[in-house]
Amino acid sequence: MKKLNKPKRGEFNVDLWKEKTTKDIDTNWLSLDTVRHTLTHFGVKKKRIPISLRKRPSNIPAVEPPHPGISYNPSFQDHQNLLREVIQKEMEFIKEEEHLNRVTTKMFKKVSPEEKENNLIKEMSEGLKPENDQDPDGDEDDDPTVKSVNPPVKNQKKTRVQRRKQKEQKDLAYKRQQEKIEKKKISDMYKLKLLDRQLAAKEKKQKILRQKRLKKKTLKALGTKTLSKVKFEPLEPNFKLSSELTGNLRNTEPTNNLLKDRFKSLQKRNIVAPANIRLKRDKARVKRFIKPDHRIDMTKIDMK
Amino acid sequence: MVVIGKKKYESGEGAQFLSRKAALKKLQLTLKEFRRLCILKGIYPREPRNRKRAQKGQPGIKTLYHKKDVQFLMHEPIIWELRKLKVFTRKVERAKALREFSDMKRYLSNHPTLKLDHIVKERYPTFIDALRDLDDCLTLCFLFSTFPSLNHVPRDQSLLCRRLTVEFLHAVITAKALRKVFVSIKGYYYQAEIKGQTINWIVPHHFGFEPQAKNDVDFKMMSIFVEFYIIMLGFVNFRLYHTLNLYYPPKLTTHDNSEKILVDEETYVSERIAALNVPLINLDSTLQNTEDEEFEMDQFTNESDATKLEEAKIEANKIKKLKTLFKGLKVFLNREVPREPLVFILRCFGAEVSWDKLLFVGASFDENDETITHHIVDRPNMTKQYISRYYVQPQWVFDSVNARELLPVEKYLIGCILPPHLSPFSDNQHDQTYIPPEERALMDPDFRLNDEEDESEEETENENEKEENKTEEEDLEKDLKEEIETNKSDEVNEKEQERDRLKKKMKVKTGEVTKEDPWEKKRQEKQEYRLRERMIKKKHRKLYRSMMEGRKERAKEIWLLRKKRRLHDTAKKQKRKEERKQKKIKVAE
Structure with a gap:
């Protein structure tokens, strides 16, 4: 009986979106908080659902409109356009690859293994005396007194006069600075127009920057976000060369894998964080064995 | 000593986000279960505005979730089901290891299911x-x-x-x-x-199913x-x-x-x-399909633009026509044709469809049915053909649906090289671009190419010339007759005309509707338009001007290309005419 009552997959016999009458309460005119409060007291709990659930994580449509060039029997112009786009992308990719190659691999000299060995020996033996030529009187010093590179520091005290003069100088400098500020205040009053202009210019610049930032933000909202440390890589465009186009439905072969397309689409729309798929287990499998004293050897048992 | 003041990341972005690991800890779930829960509930990772702050100063890029989202997940009753599932798998594993297969079977038959x-x-x-x-x-x-x-x-x-x-x-x-x-x-x-x-x-x-590459x-x-x-x-x-x-x-x-x-x-x-x-x-x-009932569009909409309303009406009309596009057709699918998509499309627009009985169940009529109107074939030729039906390639169906009308079958007959299959999804906003007439005929079924008309025109032209000569002679005769008749009756008429004139003065006339001068109206409109142009803000004026210039330039380009085409066409026509004349002369000789 219990088993019969269990929900079965693939059985749909209710209208999920049918309006349910909430026990004699007209909630139309109540505020949200009031509704929540009253409903809990009527035994109908109402969860507050985060607003983000209503929003889509991206503005990109789930099924993007297809390029007319991927038709099984495209017009010449559309097909050429598609090929051009593909070529452009490929060229960019090659350029980037070349750049990286130039900047990394090609930047360093290539060294043969023998040369490397020699270099290592040379580097390691730097500063050591070669073994074969021994000079007995090369570096040895006979002078017994050793001089330090840094002489010892002495603590010299200033006299009172020196201190007073120093203080007087400091006060004077402060006074001069203060005077300068006062002077500037007066001169600024005659520069009001200039200041106004400067402020206006600054504000204008800020406004432009703000607009730029907003634009960038809206653009960014359209694209794919970085959700994990693995970078999102878009699906390579699928196309057919003109020689591969047959022109009829019978002989067309599918090019790409729709599952991969869907998977990438989910990643593109910020629903799934891109990740490296691990195929091998990281952890070592537990090796199972029977302890020797538990093992039952059938040959040794006498069957009498 | 106690540090007084706020700790870092207790408010603001640092407090709003949780890393995935923290979320797992909070929900007490394994990664596998957490992933499943997130997908089912529609909770996705987020990108913070300031990553460093959101990650509480930790370097690198981590997958972050909103704290409120995680709290929302915490209330989900399915979590308990997931935990039960964990227990279940452990039980099954244990029974399997102990080789208690009856227990295992019992557990498996009582498999917990998630109710979503x-x-x-x-x-x-x-x-x-x-x-x-x-x-x-x-x-x-x-x-x-x-x-x-x-x-x-x-x-x-x-x-x-x-x-x-x-x-x-x-x-x-x-x-x-x-x-x-x-x-x-x-x-x-x-x-x-x-x-x-x-x-x-x-x-x-x-x-056939293609095995997937595992790491994709x-x-x-x-x-x-x-x-x-x-x-x-x-x-x-x-x-x-x-x-x-x-x-x-x-x-x-x-x-x-x-x-x-x-x-x-x-x-x-x-x-x-x-x-x-x-x-x-x-x-x-007793209820007929509610969808079939025709509903009229509202006349009053908040869109004041009459043209838009008109467009919407035309669109609605087209869709209404589309719904019964294939009605009355009886289509038979040959066996090499993809059955499911074609049956779906044809049935959607009211056609009757059948296929080879041995191919799949549900065939409603045989191939030798004489009432079949269209036979869909995707092979270059067929040995046995019926005269009573068209043998068309499957693209005819797709293109007809996209064109929203039954296309002529000539281009799609068996063995024909098909016209290109264009995408209906690309918005054909060919505003202000030159489209050669051949291309336009492809996109717009209403548009007819000039070439076909030309030839027929040329033929009729010759005939017309002969007819004109005849009619001119007749006209001359008629004119002569009329002149003679009018001279006789002139004198009698004069008196009567004067009486009529006096009478007309006393008559009460029905008011006449004042006709608007179309030229004057146009002038007025133009003036208003110019005034409106003057009202454009200084900020947008340059943009507007460049826009208008661009439009003018494009229009000019189109005009130029059209002219070239026209000249080319007339030259061709002239050439053809001359050739024909020479032929005629030859024949005459």
């Missing part, structure tokens, strides 16, 4: 919301319906996908909701309009998506069927006893439904 109904309702509070998000659902379900049973995919999933997608297709057929079709190398793109929502989906080409796609994750989408599609189907006045697990009208004996009834019915060829039973037979 409330999640569907929660994620899509109204039916329209669900329809809006159906693109992904349909595409994935159609895709998974082609899969065999695989690792990581529950055994009944692909079968269930198949069932639900076919049911959905049935709903689309009865609602006549299909709008566009596009056959690409990826698969079939469809667009349907249900309750004012446009739904796009892709159906893969029907080929996370199969398990995709199957979790499908697990949710199945439930969603089921409820959408239920609702759709009931709004269309149909039984929900669909029922068939016809019951042929002869075939019923062969297989058990359920498979028989499901196969028949999969054949898409028979109408389903109505819930309430």
